[in-house]
Amino acid sequence: MSCAICHKRKPKRHCPGVHGEICSLCCGTERENTVTCPLDCPYLQEAHRYEWERRPGAPLDAIPYANYEIHDNFLYHHDAAIGMIAAQMLKRALELPAVRDSDVRDALDGLIRTRETAASGLLYESVPAGPVPEAIFRDTQAFLEETAPKVQLKDAEILKCLVFLARLVAARNNGRPQCRAFLGFLKQQFPQVAPAETGGLIVPA
Numbered sequence: 001m002s003c004a005i006c007h008k009r010k011p012k013r014h015c016p017g018v019h020g021e022i023c024s025l026c027c028g029t030e031r032e033n034t035v036t037c038p039l040d041c042p043y044l045q046e047a048h049r050y051e052w053e054r055r056p057g058a059p060l061d062a063i064p065y066a067n068y069e070i071h072d073n074f075l076y077h078h079d080a081a082i083g084m085i086a087a088q089m090l091k092r093a094l095e096l097p098a099v100r101d102s103d104v105r106d107a108l109d110g111l112i113r114t115r116e117t118a119a120s121g122l123l124y125e126s127v128p129a130g131p132v133p134e135a136i137f138r139d140t141q142a143f144l145e146e147t148a149p150k151v152q153l154k155d156a157e158i159l160k161c162l163v164f165l166a167r168l169v170a171a172r173n174n175g176r177p178q179c180r181a182f183l184g185f186l187k188q189q190f191p192q193v194a195p196a197e198t199g200g201l202i203v204p205a
Contacts, residue, residue: 005030016041032176036098039184048181051174064166065112074160081153082161083190085140089165090186091193092139096132101169101182106133108166111140115159 003009004020011021017035028047031037037044075082089107093099106128113126128137144158153161172182 005035013043032174032178032180034178036100036178037180039094039180039187044180045184048174048184051181052172064170065163068160068163070160070164070167075164078157078161081151081157082164084147084151085144085158085161086165086186087190087193088143089136089140090183090190092136093183094187096135098178099132099136099180099183100177101173101179102177103130103132104136104182105166105169106130107136107140108162108169110137111144112159112162112166114141115155115162119155119159 001011001021003011003023003026004015004018005022005026009023009025012024013022013027014020015022015027015035015037017031017037022030027043031044031047039045089104093104096103110126110128110133114124117124117126125141127134147153148155148158168185169182172185173179174181
């Protein structure tokens, strides 16, 4: 038997992303590059943990929405609201096939731009391109419209919560095209809201 990806080396571990046995080298090089790895994969979890430990608090090349100042005092008083939004986004994201951090990032960008436009007096939805980010965008938008009045969350506060989450996505990015480090982080924070993932795993050619 040979590795299901390279078809050369001896397989060392089972890969649920390709539904077959693969070698450790292909696991390391193809993970989140050509293979969308399930968040429950222990090798993916260990890789994300190692990546984060190597660069905790590393400065970003560019801070998303740097014009917004978000102080510790804001985070202290709005941690529940940020968690509520993040948990809802995670729940919807994991209902979709092969969702990636970039899909969540695009949804957040659309939500932020929509609220910035509304603050200027215009009503226009900046719907992201692609069915997956659009689904996350619309679900989160509806959730906020229903929930924000109940918890007395102001539009400006919602905007800063979304900006903070956008910065978290950027901070967790490992540079791989199918990166899911942010989603994995959210799933660890909110295991009670994370359903089993649907299909859509990408099998490399």
